[in-house]
Amino acid sequence: MDFEEPQFHYWDVFPKTVKVSLTGWSVTIPLSVRGAPTGQIEFESADSNIAWVDEDGRLNLGWQAGATVVMAYDSENRDSVRYIQVEVVDYGQNGGGGYDGYGYDYPT
Numbered sequence: 001m002d003f004e005e006p007q008f009h010y011w012d013v014f015p016k017t018v019k020v021s022l023t024g025w026s027v028t029i030p031l032s033v034r035g036a037p038t039g040q041i042e043f044e045s046a047d048s049n050i051a052w053v054d055e056d057g058r059l060n061l062g063w064q065a066g067a068t069v070v071m072a073y074d075s076e077n078r079d080s081v082r083y084i085q086v087e088v089v090d091y092g093q094n095g096g097g098g099y100d101g102y103g104y105d106y107p108t
Contacts, residue, residue, distance in 0.1 A: 011035030013072040013082045018051075020062055022090040027062035031072075031084070039075030046070070051086040065090035 014032045031053065033041055043053035047068035051061035059070065070084040 009036065009038070009080075011037040011074055011080070011082070013041070013084060015084065017085040017087075018059060018061070019087045019089065022065045022088050023062040025062060026060050029059040029061075031057050031059055033057070033072075037074035038080070042073045042076065042078075044071045044073070045086075050088055059084070059086070061086055061088050064088060 012034050014034065015029070018029055020027050031043075041057070043057075045052045045068055047066065049064050050066045050068040051059060051070055053059055053070060065088050067085070067087045070086060072082045072084065074080045074082075
């Protein structure tokens with residue numbers, strides 16, 4: 001009996017979720033691609049007013065409040081996709097809490 005070698009194909013993009021406060025200036029977060037994508041990674045944002053990925057693979061956000069999803073494709077034919085959930089939170093002028101950028105979400 002002949003067995004073929006299993007063909008495992010793994011790749012992913014990190015971080016998977018990003019949450020920042022509305023800042024009025026761009027917050028830039030480098031994205032990390034791990035594993036072995038089949039081709040050149042292409043990024044597409046569902047709402048580029050909230051977040052977009054530049055040509056160097058950095059996530060840019062912070063200008064506008066809202067939530068969106070950024071899709072990462074591992075080739076032009078878009079056979080395989082990974083998702084990054086993005087949220088920019090506007091805590092308002094009253095300073096009632098806020099996200100410190102280091103993973104702690106202050107209560108409002």
